[in-house]
Amino acid sequence: MDTRTLQQLLAAAGYYAGGLDGDFGPKTFAAMLAVEAKHADGYTFDPTTTTEARRHTACAQACLEELGHAPGTIDGWVGANTTEALNAFLFQTINGKPEEIERAPLPNAPRVSSIPSQSEVDRVYGTPGAQIKSRLTMIELPFKLRIDYNLRQSTNKITVHRDCAPQLEKALIEVRDHYGAEAMRDLGIDRYAGTYNHRKMRGGSKWSMHAYGCAIDFHHGPNGLRTPCPQALFCGPDYKAFLDIMEANEWLPAIRLWGKDAMHFQRATL
Structure with missing residues (x-):
């Protein structure tokens, strides 16, 4: 700073x-x-x-x-x-005014009937604040992820909404099984950048999916909020299996939902 x-x-x-x-x-x-x-x-x-x-x-x-x-x-x-x-x-x-960030859905954005849309998360997951906090749970992975902003630290504990936890745990174990520890580290897939955060959406006035405990971020630097494909790192061919596994487990990649913010995955459709 x-x-x-x-x-x-x-x-x-x-x-x-x-x-x-x-x-x-x-x-x-x-x-x-x-x-x-x-x-x-x-x-x-x-x-x-x-x-x-x-x-x-x-x-x-x-x-x-x-x-x-x-x-x-x-x-x-x-x-x-x-x-x-x-x-x-x-x-x-x-x-002199707040930034507005467009998140228009892509024509081929994933649609998963078993999870809520962003307009339905209040009804399905609860209201951000005390109600969501009471519904959070902690996943304990059988391996560790590095903390993206301080790579000297790592964790195997991730806090998310209880209704999203089993799918995320399964997805991350499958990602680990597919890539292995060394490849995950080399590709930066193991750089965990956060889940639950009681805040509004960046560049918007609605609650962030992070405030519902139904979002997770990885490797912020080259996969930022405004970075589109093909510039975002996670748009590369080495990351297709990562995105496929997350999507198959109902954790949808933002890069496939609105074409930017490749670091972000959420258990909600647009």
């Missing part, structure tokens, strides 16, 4: 009134301390005991949260949620 951008966020959130000069001086430091004091309960770590870069990123995440851009957990790591929250902030700052 560069200092000038951090100063922009601090100023927008009302903590900083100095110049946007990229100089991390006393005023910027004081503003960061004020953010840390206000959001102490929201930080997942002690910001005074980490690197300067991680501390600045966490401060930016706290500001983005205040400004309504849903950066995810205040953990100091730059993942997909933090990146897209910052994109949303910068777009609105420059253009």
Whole structure:
């Protein structure tokens, strides 16, 4: 997180009134301390005991949260949620209005009668917030996935809606059986980028499928929200089996639903 951008966020959130000069001086430091004091309960770590870069990123995440851009957990790591929250902030700052991202269905988009459409998820999965949280469950895989925003960490535990968990667990085990650990790592398929997140859709006003616990992301960088085929990594031939397995288990690839956001899979049709 560069200092000038951090100063922009601090100023927008009302903590900083100095110049946007990229100089991390006393005023910027004081503003960061004020953010840390206000959001102490929201930080997942002690910001005074980490690197300067991680501390600045966490401060930016706290500001983005205040400004309504849903950066995810205040953990100091730059993942997909933090990146897209910052994109949303910068777009609105420059253009004076929120970004709108079109998700028009492709003519051959998958249609699966056994799962709800996005317009039906409230009725089928529940209402985002307390009701969805009460219906979440944890999958424990027999192998680990690397955390996309911090590849030194890994997990075999994934939290999703209880009505989506069996299909996701089966799909991921089949993906592992098909590719094997080494190929999954080489291809980046094992880079887990998140599931449940109580937030609105990026570039839209409706609830994200992540807020229902029926979405999962992998390998954000080359498969981003605005990246179409053939530029997205997951559009390559080596990834066809991955997409096929996920789709066969009712977890539909966004790249096959609306032609972008290849990192994203959801158990809902358009």
